[in-house]
Amino acid sequence: xxxxxxxxxAFNRSAEHRWRLVAVSVSSLLSGILILTxxxxxxxxxxxxxxxxxxxxxxxxxxxxxxxxxxxxxxxWEGAAIETMWFAPINANGGYRTGPxxxxxxxxxxxxVSPALDRLIAERPExxxxxxxxxxxxxxGVADSNELLAYRRLPEGEPxxxxxxxxxxxxxxxxxxxxxxxxxxxxxxxxxxxxxTVPEVPLLAGVLIFLVVPGMSILVTGLGANSRxxxxxxxxxxxxxxxxxxxxxxxxxxxxxxxxxxxxxxCLLYEFTSRSLTSLPGxxxxxxxxxxxxxxxxxxxxxxxxAVLGSCLTVGLxxxxxxxxxxxxLAERPLRRWYLIPLLASAAFYFWSxxxxxADLYTLYPAVLLAVVGTPLACxxxxxxxxxxxxxxxxxxxxxxxxxxxxYPRRVSRPLLGLSVIATAVLAVVGWSAVALxxxxxxxxPDAFTFAEIDTASSSDEARLLGNPDGxxxxxLAARIAGLDGPTASEPKPETxxxxxxxADMRRLDAGxxxxxxxxxxSFSERLTRTFEGAxxxxxxxxxxxxxxxxxxxxDQLVALGREDLVVFDSTVRDLVAAxxxxxxxxxxxxxxxxxxxxxxxxxxxxxxxxxxxxVAFMIGFVDRQLGxxxxxxxxxxxxxxxxxxxxxxGLGLLVPFVTVMAAAFPVGLLCCRNFLNLETPFPWxxxxxxxxxxxxxxxxxxxxxxxxxxxxxxQVRD
Amino acid sequence: xxxxxxxxxxxxxxxxxTLFTKVNLSLSQGESVALVGASGAGKTTLVNCxxxxxxxxxxxxxxxxxxxxxxxxxxxxALRLRSIGMIFQFSDLLPELSVVDNVALPLRxxxxxxxxxxxxxxxxxERLGLGGLHRAQVGNLSGGERQRVGIARATVASxxxxxxxxxxxxxxxxxxxxxxxxxxxxxxxxGCALLLATHDSRVANMLDRTVAVDDAKLVDRKLAS
Numbered sequence: 001x002x003x004x005x006x007x008x009x010a011f012n013r014s015a016e017h018r019w020r021l022v023a024v025s026v027s028s029l030l031s032g033i034l035i036l037t038x039x040x041x042x043x044x045x046x047x048x049x050x051x052x053x054x055x056x057x058x059x060x061x062x063x064x065x066x067x068x069x070x071x072x073x074x075x076x077w078e079g080a081a082i083e084t085m086w087f088a089p090i091n092a093n094g095g096y097r098t099g100p101x102x103x104x105x106x107x108x109x110x111x112x113v114s115p116a117l118d119r120l121i122a123e124r125p126e127x128x129x130x131x132x133x134x135x136x137x138x139x140x141g142v143a144d145s146n147e148l149l150a151y152r153r154l155p156e157g158e159p160x161x162x163x164x165x166x167x168x169x170x171x172x173x174x175x176x177x178x179x180x181x182x183x184x185x186x187x188x189x190x191x192x193x194x195x196x197t198v199p200e201v202p203l204l205a206g207v208l209i210f211l212v213v214p215g216m217s218i219l220v221t222g223l224g225a226n227s228r229x230x231x232x233x234x235x236x237x238x239x240x241x242x243x244x245x246x247x248x249x250x251x252x253x254x255x256x257x258x259x260x261x262x263x264x265x266x267c268l269l270y271e272f273t274s275r276s277l278t279s280l281p282g283x284x285x286x287x288x289x290x291x292x293x294x295x296x297x298x299x300x301x302x303x304x305x306x307a308v309l310g311s312c313l314t315v316g317l318x319x320x321x322x323x324x325x326x327x328x329x330l331a332e333r334p335l336r337r338w339y340l341i342p343l344l345a346s347a348a349f350y351f352w353s354x355x356x357x358x359a360d361l362y363t364l365y366p367a368v369l370l371a372v373v374g375t376p377l378a379c380x381x382x383x384x385x386x387x388x389x390x391x392x393x394x395x396x397x398x399x400x401x402x403x404x405x406x407x408y409p410r411r412v413s414r415p416l417l418g419l420s421v422i423a424t425a426v427l428a429v430v431g432w433s434a435v436a437l438x439x440x441x442x443x444x445x446p447d448a449f450t451f452a453e454i455d456t457a458s459s460s461d462e463a464r465l466l467g468n469p470d471g472x473x474x475x476x477l478a479a480r481i482a483g484l485d486g487p488t489a490s491e492p493k494p495e496t497x498x499x500x501x502x503x504a505d506m507r508r509l510d511a512g513x514x515x516x517x518x519x520x521x522x523s524f525s526e527r528l529t530r531t532f533e534g535a536x537x538x539x540x541x542x543x544x545x546x547x548x549x550x551x552x553x554x555x556d557q558l559v560a561l562g563r564e565d566l567v568v569f570d571s572t573v574r575d576l577v578a579a580x581x582x583x584x585x586x587x588x589x590x591x592x593x594x595x596x597x598x599x600x601x602x603x604x605x606x607x608x609x610x611x612x613x614x615x616v617a618f619m620i621g622f623v624d625r626q627l628g629x630x631x632x633x634x635x636x637x638x639x640x641x642x643x644x645x646x647x648x649x650x651g652l653g654l655l656v657p658f659v660t661v662m663a664a665a666f667p668v669g670l671l672c673c674r675n676f677l678n679l680e681t682p683f684p685w686x687x688x689x690x691x692x693x694x695x696x697x698x699x700x701x702x703x704x705x706x707x708x709x710x711x712x713x714x715x716q717v718r719d
Numbered sequence: 720x721x722x723x724x725x726x727x728x729x730x731x732x733x734x735x736x737t738l739f740t741k742v743n744l745s746l747s748q749g750e751s752v753a754l755v756g757a758s759g760a761g762k763t764t765l766v767n768c769x770x771x772x773x774x775x776x777x778x779x780x781x782x783x784x785x786x787x788x789x790x791x792x793x794x795x796x797a798l799r800l801r802s803i804g805m806i807f808q809f810s811d812l813l814p815e816l817s818v819v820d821n822v823a824l825p826l827r828x829x830x831x832x833x834x835x836x837x838x839x840x841x842x843x844x845e846r847l848g849l850g851g852l853h854r855a856q857v858g859n860l861s862g863g864e865r866q867r868v869g870i871a872r873a874t875v876a877s878x879x880x881x882x883x884x885x886x887x888x889x890x891x892x893x894x895x896x897x898x899x900x901x902x903x904x905x906x907x908x909x910g911c912a913l914l915l916a917t918h919d920s921r922v923a924n925m926l927d928r929t930v931a932v933d934d935a936k937l938v939d940r941k942l943a944s
Contacts, residue, residue: 008815236811241800243793
């Protein structure tokens with residue numbers, strides 16, 4: 001009977017309940033999609049992490065447990081890191097174990113590349129020489145679709161043991177799982193990693209904030225939608241003696257029942273979309289099969305939790321508000337001074353961050369968070385004060401609106417405060433994303449040489465670089481730098497760079513070099529100083545030159561200098577070094593370039609989704625309020641106020657508090673935006689203008705809706 | 720005689736004024752009292768105070784030996800469910816439920832098993848002469864029928880006190896007479912007390928005595944002959 005009663009209330013088709021049905025259905029559908037998407041992205045990141053972990057090489061010092069000798073050396077293409085594992089089987093028969101995704105064995109001299117690298121090679125034929133006889137890894141063998149990864153088998157007669165830094169690995173692609181303490185998990189220790197502007201953890205936090213929070217906001221707003229029918233039913237049950245606790249339980253159950261169809265729709269939509277998507281929307285990232293697919297039990301449990309939690313929140317908030325209002329229905333709690341504390345604390349954090357630029361995480365982020373939280377609280381004072389001024393206006397309409405603002409600042413601005421949070425947060429995110437998505441080549445000091453460091457270089461590297469193929473300006477030098485591990489064995493001098501190079505190399509860089517040594521002077525020395533100071537964290541005091549006519553192969557670390565553009569120079573040096581097997585590791589300034597994490601675009605897309613979601617929440621709350629104010633409007637009409645005046649009251653009743661709230665939110669948001677930017681990132685004017693334009697458009701639409709709703713609810717019966 | 724309802728020095732303030740003050744009212748077992756007064760005088764509010772729905776600003780309310788005003792909301796609800804039957808002007812039946820389920824509502828919420836509650840409800844409906852309405856939907860009932868079902872719901876749990884707020888306010892004279900007869904017969908049969916708010920002097924005259932809310936005070940009007 002109780003269930004029948006609740007179902008009867010929940011799905012009642014009477015006009016006084018229809019709005020609740022619409023509001024809850026829409027909000028549960030949207031919130032279900034947002035929250036399931038957030039879970040899906042988390043699932044994607046976890047799957048990526050899992051596949052990444054599964055291909056971490058396990059190395060061992062025990063030959064009997066190892067299948068291959070491995071050498072981890074990074075390669076790169078225009079700054080994008082290509083992680084490379086060179087290997088040679090230890091067994092006489094040439095067999096070896098393979099890990100996930102490595103379905104085929106590699107012939108001597110051949111390579112196995114990730115799908116992304118395969119695509120890159122197909123687009124750039126000049127890369128083909130680096131990865132001969134290539135086969136493609138399966139999805140299981142790569143962490144994500146953008147990963148550039150290669151397993152290269154050494155040619156016959158080129159055993160890796162000869163190369164320094166080689167290790168014994170259990171398998172190719174890590175098939176072995178052993179808890180043996182002698183095993184060591186090795187990931188990217190010797191390879192070039194790809195520095196990213198935003199690490200994974202803030203991304204995850206971002207996904208949660210920008211999808212889950214709006215999702216719950218929409219749901220709670222929708223579930224809190226007014227229904228006179230529901231209210232009267234529960235009031236009657238209360239009069240009959242049903243306890244508050246039971247009534248709260250009924251209210252939760254009724255909310256869950258109404259939310260179920262919407263959530264079911266969200267589950268079906270997500271299930272269908274997650275199976276049919278092949279790439280992550282808004283990014284160039286391909287999806288591995290099942291990346292976004294959540295287990296059915298997880299979808300079901302999440303939906304139930306969303307519905308129950310949303311209903312509990314609604315009932316809890318309503319009950320508390322109801323109890324507060326019971327004492328005096330017309331009284332509004334006074335504004336407290338402590339409401340200003342979050343905004344003042346935010347200002348203090350900003351002030352602190354100007355002195356301590358390193359501690360961004362502990363100063364800037366809390367400052368933004370406090371600003372976002374503190375702005376709506378501070379808005380209340382602004383609404384009250386401005387309302388007082390408007391209340392003195394000669395215009396009766398403005399006076400009525402102003403009086404309401406001054407007397408009931410909370411009630412007037414309650415649905416608008418959410419928009420102030422959105423505006424502040426969006427402007428802060430505009431600043432954050434401008435930095436996170438900003439991609440700029442590393443700056444090179446003017447007039448400096450282009451620079452590459454070749455680690456674990458071989459004699460053939462030196463020979464090829466010195467051969468100056470195709471007339472390209474590459475000079476090979478060995479350098480010993482004070483404070484760093486230099487390539488030569490002689491004693492280093494503080495703040496002195498010693499170049500060990502042939503006279504021809506030095507002249508290739510500076511035609512006027514006299515080869516008289518040992519101190520390099522003049523403008524040549526200044527250019528070299530800028531080059532080395534740009535490459536290493538040192539202060540160069542003096543540059544010495546040590547002439548060497550013999551080859552430099554005694555060292556395994558070479559420095560190549562040139563006069564060309566960095567990208568061209570980087571490619572030239574890598575092509576030359578890549579001819580060796582195993583190739584030496586080349587590091588240029590391109591490797592230091594920060595790349596936007598592909599998921600950053602997803603965060604930006606999430607912000608847009610969240611913005612839309614919160615706007616929907618606002619609209620639901622707003623329509624709810626407009627419908628609830630019907631009796632007030634009818635009173636105004638009954639004293640003889642014209643239709644047009646009612647429209648003015650409705651329009652201004654929204655616009656004036658809206659402008660007031662935004663007048664507080666925009667400056668704070670712009671300040672947050674500005675504080676995220678660094679010196680290299682330009683102010684994102686276009687994004688800020690877009691946000692401003694959208695806010696204005698939203699105000700016009702909302703005011704029109706207010707007028708239309710007011711006219712409809714007030715005059716439809718009278719007419 | 721045992722006092723079923725005892726209101727001592729009750730005062731109730733609303734935001735702008737004092738609605739009533741120094742209200743003393745006692746109802747004995749089997750006694751029926753009419754509460755009259757002008758519109759807006761506070762009759763419904765006083766009934767709600769007696770039911771524990773509203774808490775007085777000052778004074779005490781006893782139902783039997785239990786001080787209502789000292790109880791927490793959950794205990795007040797439980798006491799109302801167990802000891803008080805409520806009848807409203809618009810009968811306030813739940814259209815989602817059948818007549819039997821509406822009547823069984825106080826029993827079900829009081830913890831009685833479903834089958835037993837339905838059985839008692841059916842028996843009460845029969846006893847009140849509403850046998851043909853067992854399976855009827857509330858939406859199909861006339862005003863008089865609804866009020867009779869409301870009486871059945873108020874009396875099904877054998878309460879000690881029945882509080883009725885303008886139960887005949889929407890009925891014509893014939894229906895008023897028949898509903899009042901049904902109610903008073905049931906009060907007599909169960910031996911409970913009845914406090915009935917009304918503005919109809921004809922209805923008030925059917926009860927044992929009349930009290931009036933006048934100028935924020937409760938005064939005895941007359942003793943019924």
